[in-house]
Amino acid sequence: MTALRPLAGGLRVSAASPALRHRSLATFPLDRRRTITSYGYTQAKSLVYSKYGEPKDVLSVHGHSISPPSGSGVVVRMLTCPINPADVNQIQGVYPSKPEMNTLLGTTEPAAVGGNEGVGEVMSVGSSVKGLQKGDWVVMKYTGMGTWRTHMAVDESQLHKIEDKTGLSPLQVGTVSVNPCTAYRMLLDFATWGFRGDEWFIQNGANSGVGRAAIQLGREWGIKSINVIRGREDKTEEQKLKDELYGLGATQVITEEELQGKGMKDQIKEWTRGGREEVKVGLNCVGGKPGVALAKFLSPGTTMVTYGAMSKQPLALPASMLIFKELKFTGFWVSRWSDNHPDLKKQTVDDILQLTRNGKFKDIPVEECSWGWDTEVSTLSAAVQGTLGGFRAGKGVFTFEKLDV
Amino acid sequence: MTALRPLAGGLRVSAASPALRHRSLATFPLDRRRTITSYGYTQAKSLVYSKYGEPKDVLSVHGHSISPPSGSGVVVRMLTCPINPADVNQIQGVYPSKPEMNTLLGTTEPAAVGGNEGVGEVMSVGSSVKGLQKGDWVVMKYTGMGTWRTHMAVDESQLHKIEDKTGLSPLQVGTVSVNPCTAYRMLLDFATWGFRGDEWFIQNGANSGVGRAAIQLGREWGIKSINVIRGREDKTEEQKLKDELYGLGATQVITEEELQGKGMKDQIKEWTRGGREEVKVGLNCVGGKPGVALAKFLSPGTTMVTYGAMSKQPLALPASMLIFKELKFTGFWVSRWSDNHPDLKKQTVDDILQLTRNGKFKDIPVEECSWGWDTEVSTLSAAVQGTLGGFRAGKGVFTFEKLDV
Numbered sequence: 001m002t003a004l005r006p007l008a009g010g011l012r013v014s015a016a017s018p019a020l021r022h023r024s025l026a027t028f029p030l031d032r033r034r035t036i037t038s039y040g041y042t043q044a045k046s047l048v049y050s051k052y053g054e055p056k057d058v059l060s061v062h063g064h065s066i067s068p069p070s071g072s073g074v075v076v077r078m079l080t081c082p083i084n085p086a087d088v089n090q091i092q093g094v095y096p097s098k099p100e101m102n103t104l105l106g107t108t109e110p111a112a113v114g115g116n117e118g119v120g121e122v123m124s125v126g127s128s129v130k131g132l133q134k135g136d137w138v139v140m141k142y143t144g145m146g147t148w149r150t151h152m153a154v155d156e157s158q159l160h161k162i163e164d165k166t167g168l169s170p171l172q173v174g175t176v177s178v179n180p181c182t183a184y185r186m187l188l189d190f191a192t193w194g195f196r197g198d199e200w201f202i203q204n205g206a207n208s209g210v211g212r213a214a215i216q217l218g219r220e221w222g223i224k225s226i227n228v229i230r231g232r233e234d235k236t237e238e239q240k241l242k243d244e245l246y247g248l249g250a251t252q253v254i255t256e257e258e259l260q261g262k263g264m265k266d267q268i269k270e271w272t273r274g275g276r277e278e279v280k281v282g283l284n285c286v287g288g289k290p291g292v293a294l295a296k297f298l299s300p301g302t303t304m305v306t307y308g309a310m311s312k313q314p315l316a317l318p319a320s321m322l323i324f325k326e327l328k329f330t331g332f333w334v335s336r337w338s339d340n341h342p343d344l345k346k347q348t349v350d351d352i353l354q355l356t357r358n359g360k361f362k363d364i365p366v367e368e369c370s371w372g373w374d375t376e377v378s379t380l381s382a383a384v385q386g387t388l389g390g391f392r393a394g395k396g397v398f399t400f401e402k403l404d405v
Numbered sequence: 406m407t408a409l410r411p412l413a414g415g416l417r418v419s420a421a422s423p424a425l426r427h428r429s430l431a432t433f434p435l436d437r438r439r440t441i442t443s444y445g446y447t448q449a450k451s452l453v454y455s456k457y458g459e460p461k462d463v464l465s466v467h468g469h470s471i472s473p474p475s476g477s478g479v480v481v482r483m484l485t486c487p488i489n490p491a492d493v494n495q496i497q498g499v500y501p502s503k504p505e506m507n508t509l510l511g512t513t514e515p516a517a518v519g520g521n522e523g524v525g526e527v528m529s530v531g532s533s534v535k536g537l538q539k540g541d542w543v544v545m546k547y548t549g550m551g552t553w554r555t556h557m558a559v560d561e562s563q564l565h566k567i568e569d570k571t572g573l574s575p576l577q578v579g580t581v582s583v584n585p586c587t588a589y590r591m592l593l594d595f596a597t598w599g600f601r602g603d604e605w606f607i608q609n610g611a612n613s614g615v616g617r618a619a620i621q622l623g624r625e626w627g628i629k630s631i632n633v634i635r636g637r638e639d640k641t642e643e644q645k646l647k648d649e650l651y652g653l654g655a656t657q658v659i660t661e662e663e664l665q666g667k668g669m670k671d672q673i674k675e676w677t678r679g680g681r682e683e684v685k686v687g688l689n690c691v692g693g694k695p696g697v698a699l700a701k702f703l704s705p706g707t708t709m710v711t712y713g714a715m716s717k718q719p720l721a722l723p724a725s726m727l728i729f730k731e732l733k734f735t736g737f738w739v740s741r742w743s744d745n746h747p748d749l750k751k752q753t754v755d756d757i758l759q760l761t762r763n764g765k766f767k768d769i770p771v772e773e774c775s776w777g778w779d780t781e782v783s784t785l786s787a788a789v790q791g792t793l794g795g796f797r798a799g800k801g802v803f804t805f806e807k808l809d810v
Contacts, residue, residue, distance in 0.1 A: 096729045287724050309724030316721045319692050319714030322736030324501040329734040331727030 042066040042075055042123065045373070046149035047380050050101065050109035052093025055384040059091070059114065061377040064105045069126040072156045076138060080174030081118030081147040083369075083387045083396035085308075086335070090114070091384070097335055099144045113146025114384065115398075116335070119162070119174035120152060129156045137162040137170075139177050139349065141342050143335040148380075150371070150400055160346050167357045171397065175364060179209030180217075180352045181345065182307055182334045183283070186210075187217055190303040190330070191281040197222040200272060203283035204228040204256070204294050205310060207241055209364050209395055212248055213352075214283060216361055219249025226268065226279070228294065231255035248362060256286075260293045268297050281305065288313025295327060303328040365394030372401040447471040447480055447528070450778070451554035452785050455506065455514035457498025460789035464496070464519065466782040469510045474531040477561045481543060485579030486523030486552040487771075488792045488801035490713075491740070495519070496789070502740055504549045518551025519789065520803075521740070524567070524579035525557060534561045542567040542575075544582050544754065546747050548740040553785075555776070555805055565751050572762045576802065580769060584614030585622075585757045586750065587712055587739045588688070591615075592622055595708040595735070596686040602627040605677060608688035609633040609661070609699050610715060612646055614769050614800055617653055618757075619688060621766055624654025631673065631684070633699065636660035653767060661691075665698045673702050686710065693718025700732060708733040770799030777806040 044066050049058040069075050089095040091114055099112035122136040132138065138159040140147060145158060162173055193199055201218060205211050206227030218225045227250045232238035242253040252271060258264060269275055278299040284291045285308030292315060295304045304327060306315065321327050338345045355361040369383035380398070387396045449471050454463040474480050494500040496519055504517035527541040537543065543564040545552060550563060567578055598604055606623060610616050611632030623630045632655045637643035647658040657676060663669060674680055683704040689696045690713030697720060700709045709732060711720065726732050743750045760766040774788035785803070792801045 096725070306724055306727040308728075314721040314723045315727070316719040317734065318719045319711055319736065320501070322711040322720070322734060323713075323738045324736070324741075326736055326738065326741070329722065329727060331724065331729070331731055333728045333731065336729075336731070 042151050044151035046113045048111040050111045055091050056381045059381040066153045071126045071128050073126040074156050075123045076120035076152045078120045078400050079170035081115050081398045082175045088387050115148035116143045117177045118147035119170050137165045142339050172356050180213040181348050183210045183213035184348050186305045186332050190305050195222050198277045200224045200279040201281045202226040202279050205285040215248045215250045224251040227253045228259050231257050256290050286310045287315050291315045301326045306331045366397045367394045368399050371398045447556050449556035451518045453516040455516045460496050461786045464786040471558045476531045476533050478531040479561050480528045481525035481557045483525045483805050484575035486520050486803045487580045493792050520553035521548045522582045523552035524575050542570045547744050577761050585618040586753050588615045588618035591710045591737050595710050600627050603682045605629045605684040606686045607631040607684050610690040620653045620655045629656040632658045633664050636662050661695050692716045692720050696720045706731045711736045771802045772799045773804050776803045
């Protein structure tokens, strides 16, 4: 009986049988709160898909066991993982970056684990791991690693260690890599700033995760902001949202209708002191007519960066904007940027977390989906499915119950 | 009688009367071939407009006299001046750069002289002029100087001297500032080249003045080109045009229909050796659907530069081109560039003229409009009016008959 040890609930894992390491837990009766044996085997569950489609149709929970880490391997338990719109598009198969599907987790069909962002805590490390130890918090260095799982076996080289987690919550760290990084890089990399407090940026989707991050970064860096939100039928609600963004440091908040109204030209001229204060970058996640309307208020020669297309419409650019106003239009894809600039990503994350620690970066509103050992797949997939919906109270995040000893 | 001297035809100009210097010649009977008196007064005619509209409706010929140059002043007689589409748009009032209208030439209403490009020959210089002498050829340093006139009184500082006119024709020098400069800067300034012969650009409107210049510069610099032209109903004519562009050094010539056909993706992949050879910049003067189709064949991360919009349609950019392919879209306006970079413009002009002198830059096809003393305004304005038409045999240019002694 030395090689087989009963777990609560009767689960047995054989250390001597590699074939069993990733054997689906679906074949075991599961009813216990411990996921790690004294031999170092970890019982994990992952939210996987084997074909593209709507999350509610294609996601399933796959149980498997993870062997003790060796060499540069690390076992991480996830703490908090957001559900980003790109994650959903990826499952739908409409995202250009497609994850590799394989049977490494012991699934019958080749499968991929959903999710790209999240924070985890190191549970155990292989003998040659130098930079990480038990208890460290880590974020993913690359995209496509599949974060929606209770535990992950991963090589040390694929993780960024959070150097100082003091004063930070898993939610703050787990949601730093995509939206705040996007806002940070778009603001810094597409304009040259004097940081004298007399420069502006303009953005739509201002109440999104990226939008809120941009407002706060602008406030910290002395960059004023014109923030466009979709108008609400309920004007009290609209004003409440405006006030919320003003509270984050927005200089001006307007609705799409106001942006496209005829008085806006004069209004923005007044805000920018007759145009002497330049609007130096535009952040666009809407596209279509609202996107073009946004570009109209950029100063000549500046750049509008597109990072989303919520309207699902192309950006119909009049040639005059390109030729005579010399505006530049480009896009930002945080996944490619992260994969191409892992060191810069680490710096960016660290800088944002420092602002967070100093209370300069407010938590985003979230809708938490608690993920325990017995959480049904329907609960998890509904949280994913709901992410592409219209107005939400907050960003969907999985928060993992502590299962380990 | 020393101060008044009869000219052939009875024109008299008083050297003592500044008020008369710009007096309209419309009040004088004009019928002679000499435009300069022995006192240095030059009789000039300019194609002017006092209000915006169609060239045929608003252009008129204004006769006036130019006093001898003093100080840093220079009197230039024009040799060859092209009629560019932008010149017509300027007269129509639909161009963002509007010329100053004034009465300096003695017009009843404030007026502007048409035209922005051209080459002239220095006739006489003021006493403090150091860099120019009689017989020198000059081009305009800035836009908006009004080149459609037989003679121009201008300050030395507003002219670029052609350092070496050997082997050059007025047509070659008179048409260098707009189209060849546009092609030169768009190719060089929006991509980083290895000049190893394994890089490409793609352009539409390839048989335009800019297009032909780009083909030849590409050939000289070792940059291969995919050139898109509008298909012709007459396929013999179409093939003739293709052959003409191949003769200039085009690597590939295709029609808009071929570009948008479904086989083009594989075809371009084959030309670019499976995509290993990058398409590093796109030059777009068409816009609309053809412009977007062009952008599809750019390599990721590269730039499409728009310098015209012959389709009069906006460029409807899918967000994926911006976000996932990271393409950049911007414009080039040679007028602003010239005005902002006079020294670089001189270098560019000199470099292109050196290629021309060496036989590397073929003359563009032109439709000449000869401008003599008695040429009717209807002839001149028809040449201007015709410039925005469809297929033309060549670019409209004014060539000035030699009127001076």
